[in-house]
Structure formats: structure tokens, C-alpha cells
Amino acid sequence: MLLKAHLFLLMFCSAICSAAELSMLWLADNDLQASNTHKKLAVDVNGSTLQALRQGLPELAVKTLVVNTPRAMALLKSEPNACAGNKIVSADRLQHAVASQLPQVVFPGFRLFALKDSATARLLTELKNAEGKVSVQQLLEQNQSARFAIVGGRNYGAALDALMRDPQYQQRFWQRHASDLAGGVIQMLQSGRVELLIEYPNVVQHNILNQPKKQHGTAELISLPLVESPEVLLGHILCAKTPQGQQLLAVLEQQLALASQTEAYLQAHLQWFDPSSHAEVRRLYNQVYGTHF
Structure with a gap:
């Protein structure tokens, strides 16, 4: 549904948006490369979906910085090439960031x-x-x-x-x-x-x-x-409200439109859920991305 409205517009990217010309500061809440207790306990769908996106963007230079959400919001204001994943979009956040039209992450409420x-x-x-x-x-x-x-x-x-x-x-x-x-x-x-x-x-x-x-x-x-929480929550990519941030977001959205149609991207979600929840997550995923897995 969201995908059908934006897929055509995202199938091309101008020369200035070439991934080879960009470097990104990715503000992560976990580090998938870590081998400690935090990694074992963390649910890092943000990191696993980013990995899936990067497979289609081998030229994009990425530096990862692990920070909490308040720090990430501050860095989006100060770092022109900063992006953060799996964030709920709000009017406050859009004052200092641009958000992906498609969600990066689909989660039950x-x-x-x-x-x-x-x-x-x-x-x-x-x-x-x-x-x-x-x-x-x-x-x-x-x-x-x-x-x-x-x-x-x-x-x-x-x-x-x-x-x-x-x-x-x-x-x-x-x-x-x-x-x-x-x-x-x-x-x-x-x-x-x-x-x-x-x-x-x-x-x-x-x-x-x-x-x-x-x-x-x-x-x-x-x-x-909860009455106050919707059935499905969408985590979007936020990038700095700068020319670099907008270029990065265009590149990421182009790849997100393609990756979200693959079984691998669905699996990047499902790996964090107990098998008993897979049918529900699959249903929500198909509903948001217009897929039929």
C-alpha cells in the first residue's frame, strides 16, 4: 500500500545522489558486531534491516555510532550526514530531520x-x-x-x-x-x-x-x-535536514523499495520473533509493504 504509492518515484536517483559519492554516519542503538551480553539481549531489527539494505549499496561508506535515542536526535541536528533507523515519525522530529516515506521496520504495537x-x-x-x-x-x-x-x-x-x-x-x-x-x-x-x-x-x-x-x-x-497503541508501529529512517541528509535518504529509500519486496528483508524482521508470532508479523509486513509472503 505505501510501497505502491512511492515505488515508481524511487526507481531512479540523480547523479548527485550516487551512493559512491556519499558517506553516512549511521546512528545505531545496538552493534551487531559486538560479542557481549548486550548484543545477546538486544533485539536489533534496526541493525539487521540495515545490513540487508547495505547489500544493495556496496559503494556507500558507512560509519556506525552506537547512541541512545536522545543523543541520536541531537546528532541529527549537528551532523550533516547523520541518519538513524527505526524511528517513529513525529512533528517534533521533522523539525530537524527528513523521514523516509516507506518504513524501514514493521513491528506489532x-x-x-x-x-x-x-x-x-x-x-x-x-x-x-x-x-x-x-x-x-x-x-x-x-x-x-x-x-x-x-x-x-x-x-x-x-x-x-x-x-x-x-x-x-x-x-x-x-x-x-x-x-x-x-x-x-x-x-x-x-x-x-x-x-x-x-x-x-x-x-x-x-x-x-x-x-x-x-x-x-x-x-x-x-x-x-493497549487502547493507546496501534496494531502496527512503523519505524522510519531519519536523516539530517541538510543536502547530504536528503541525498542519503533518497539512496536509502530507493534500496528500501527494492529490498522490502524480498524474502530476505522479511527474514531480517522474523529472526527477532518467536516462531509462534511469525504469522502475525508476516501479516503486518504484507499489509504495509504490499507483499504476499
């Missing part, structure tokens, strides 16, 4: 997690609507003490971001800015420092499966979809 046998979990069950979803707004009003763990600097979409910025609720959302990010907020929930976690379902599953057993013990989690 955020879910709300709680410890399975907790009072909070029982409340979530009571608050489910007819579609089986829970409203964060309603939960904030019904439970005056519940605390939410979130990743600092991440864009959660307009509805959730508005709640997180609301002065009456700000202190209820505990932000983690450390290098372990998602793994850290999951541990905050498991240890009881917070009652709730807003996170991607596959990120939680991947981290728990790869944690040392002594770290998470036998604590089980439940999760429910």
Missing part, C-alpha cells in the same frame, strides 16, 4: 506487562474492554499508585507520549536511560521496582529467554494490548 500473580494483573483483567485491550489513561485514574517502566527518550506514539508528558502523571512513568535500555526496564518489573511495563512483546520475550535463569527466576508475566 506496544503491550502492557505486569507480574502474573500480582494485584495489578488482576486489575488489568478487570479493565479489559470488549476487544481485550487496556487503556493506560483509565489505569492511571483507577490505580493511583501503579508505576510504569519505560525507555527514556523513546517515542511511544502520540497518545502514550501525551500521557507520559502530562504533569499529573509524569512521576508515574519511570524512565531508564542506561545502556541496557529494554533489558533494564524488564528487570525493573521483574524485581518489583515498578508494577507495569510498556514494551514491544517480542523484546520482552527475547530478553527473558536470553537472561540468566537466576536473574529472572520463575516470575511469570502477563501482557495485554
